[in-house]
Amino acid sequence: MSLDPVARTTERGAMSLEQKKDPLTGRLYAVPWWLLAVLGVLVWAWYFVFSEITYKDAFDFIYDGIGLTISTTLSAYAISLVIGLVMGLGRVSRNVVFRNLARFYVEVVRGIPMLVLIFYVAFVATVDFASLFGLAGRDIPMNVRAIIALAITYGAFSAEIFRAGIQSIGHGQMEAARSLGMSYAQAMRYVILPQAIRNVLPALANDFVAMLKDSSLVSVLAVRDITQMARLRAGSTFRFRESYTILAVLYLSMTLILSAGVQLLERRMHGGRK
Amino acid sequence: MADANNIIIRVDNLHKHFGAVEALRGVSLDVPRGSVVVIVGPSGSGKSTLLRCINHLEVETAGEVWVDGQRLNEKNKNINEIRAEIGMVFQLFNLFPHLTALQNIVLAQHIVRGRSRAEAVDMAMQQLHRVGISEKADVFPGQLSGGQQQRVAIARALAMNPKIMLFDEPTSALDPEMIKEVLDVMLDLAKEGMTMVVVTHEMGFARAAADRVIFMDQGLIVEENTPDGLFNQPREKRTKLFLSQILKQ
Numbered sequence A: 001m002s003l004d005p006v007a008r009t010t011e012r013g014a015m016s017l018e019q020k021k022d023p024l025t026g027r028l029y030a031v032p033w034w035l036l037a038v039l040g041v042l043v044w045a046w047y048f049v050f051s052e053i054t055y056k057d058a059f060d061f062i063y064d065g066i067g068l069t070i071s072t073t074l075s076a077y078a079i080s081l082v083i084g085l086v087m088g089l090g091r092v093s094r095n096v097v098f099r100n101l102a103r104f105y106v107e108v109v110r111g112i113p114m115l116v117l118i119f120y121v122a123f124v125a126t127v128d129f130a131s132l133f134g135l136a137g138r139d140i141p142m143n144v145r146a147i148i149a150l151a152i153t154y155g156a157f158s159a160e161i162f163r164a165g166i167q168s169i170g171h172g173q174m175e176a177a178r179s180l181g182m183s184y185a186q187a188m189r190y191v192i193l194p195q196a197i198r199n200v201l202p203a204l205a206n207d208f209v210a211m212l213k214d215s216s217l218v219s220v221l222a223v224r225d226i227t228q229m230a231r232l233r234a235g236s237t238f239r240f241r242e243s244y245t246i247l248a249v250l251y252l253s254m255t256l257i258l259s260a261g262v263q264l265l266e267r268r269m270h271g272g273r274k
Numbered sequence B: 001m002a003d004a005n006n007i008i009i010r011v012d013n014l015h016k017h018f019g020a021v022e023a024l025r026g027v028s029l030d031v032p033r034g035s036v037v038v039i040v041g042p043s044g045s046g047k048s049t050l051l052r053c054i055n056h057l058e059v060e061t062a063g064e065v066w067v068d069g070q071r072l073n074e075k076n077k078n079i080n081e082i083r084a085e086i087g088m089v090f091q092l093f094n095l096f097p098h099l100t101a102l103q104n105i106v107l108a109q110h111i112v113r114g115r116s117r118a119e120a121v122d123m124a125m126q127q128l129h130r131v132g133i134s135e136k137a138d139v140f141p142g143q144l145s146g147g148q149q150q151r152v153a154i155a156r157a158l159a160m161n162p163k164i165m166l167f168d169e170p171t172s173a174l175d176p177e178m179i180k181e182v183l184d185v186m187l188d189l190a191k192e193g194m195t196m197v198v199v200t201h202e203m204g205f206a207r208a209a210a211d212r213v214i215f216m217d218q219g220l221i222v223e224e225n226t227p228d229g230l231f232n233q234p235r236e237k238r239t240k241l242f243l244s245q246i247l248k249q
Helices: A005-021 A022-031 A033-051 A053-063 A066-091 A096-110 A114-132 A142-167 A171-179 A184-221 A226-237 A240-271 B047-054 B079-084 B101-111 B117-130 B146-157 B176-191 B203-209 B227-232 B237-248
Strands: B009-017 B020-030 B036-040 B062-067 B086-089 B164-166 B195-199 B212-217 B220-225
Touching: A005 B146, A022 B020, A033 A053, A053 A226, A066 A096, A066 A142, A066 A184, A066 A226, A096 A142, A114 A142, A114 A184, A171 A184, A171 B079, A171 B086, A171 B212, A184 A226, A184 A240, A184 B101, A226 A240, A226 B237, B009 B047, B009 B195, B020 B195, B020 B220, B036 B047, B036 B086, B036 B203, B047 B164, B047 B195, B079 B086, B086 B101, B086 B146, B101 B117, B101 B146, B101 B176, B117 B146, B117 B227, B176 B195, B176 B203, B195 B203, B203 B227, B212 B237, B220 B227, B220 B237
Parallel strands: B036 B195, B036 B212, B086 B164, B164 B195
Antiparallel strands: B009 B020, B009 B062, B212 B220
């Protein structure tokens, strides 16, 4: 079963052409070879991990970081959704200050490379923020700074997703709600957002997968996620091949499972009521 | 003075510009309580804009709109309270697609009128019964026909117990066989004494229900009269032209 809807339709289209020539060729054509290849690579890699002692040792070492990778991703994602919702509402707000503030945030964050932003948030912004409350920078643990940095970056992405979702709802919905006496906020809360969020769920879920991958960037803060653990392992044992193979395979396994989840979500939504 | 108190909608020298386009160029109109006013006119004549100014979906460029003794203007803090007294029915129904017919009708009663859920559901069922589709209460709008959707939309507006009902071409998006079911609901409503301002091309409805018919063209009221007067003895050339075109169809 193909995971990519675009690929699925083209395969189906191509299959019908091929079937005219020869049913067997047609069926072979329709097999999602790429997925078999990916699964084959994964099986082969996991086989190495559990059969070769050098891989096994590296795996045990790197796997210690998996909790941090997942918890960093989950917390940063949750915070980024809140930031994104607020800033997305700001992008469509009629309030001049709010609207410009939201636009400013989105443009600044999207205009800075994620890696640079992570450095900046971790070593400048959080330190300044901490000093406001009379704290020293070192009072804020690095993994917290990493979460803040990721959340701020992805908040800008999800703000644009929420904005697009809100704007995808026809103007008539807002007018109908207002004509019934609802305030702007009530109309947003009860009429626009429930529809908008439903429309952007797949996009938000895709962002979660992207964030899982981008969480590897926080290893530059020496936060001991799986990427950092792989770097430590490679540096100390010079077993680069083992360390980075395991690292890549770990990310690939997680993202494949999540992508399949997103596909299911999309299919369920299309099957549901309009 | 008794007569002045009876005026529920007063529009005074209303202008509305969209950029360079002058949709309304000085419209004045008084609607007495309990009367039915039908507005007709070619497209682009400003009839919908006039209607939308009455519940402040459009903000006037100049002039005044008074509803039930209250002036509508941009700084109006209680615009939501005023709007709750004005039901509006749209050409494209604008039902909330994520809510069932019943939930569509319950929502604003609950959060705007502050009615309890039980109270709001009671009222919603009453209104669905009135428009003749109580059996569709738990159906989502996407599964209803256009005529049914429009009747739910009317029920949704009526459930707020509005003093005024505005209809913006309520049958224009409907298939011919569904127009009657919506017009019947509107006729009943007119008989019950609801104040109604209706923009429509249904001349049959205007004859049957209107106290007054207003003909608009190019952002101005050209002529207003009783239905008989306007349809049978139009005074203005533009009215005659418009009526002859409508009747040809």
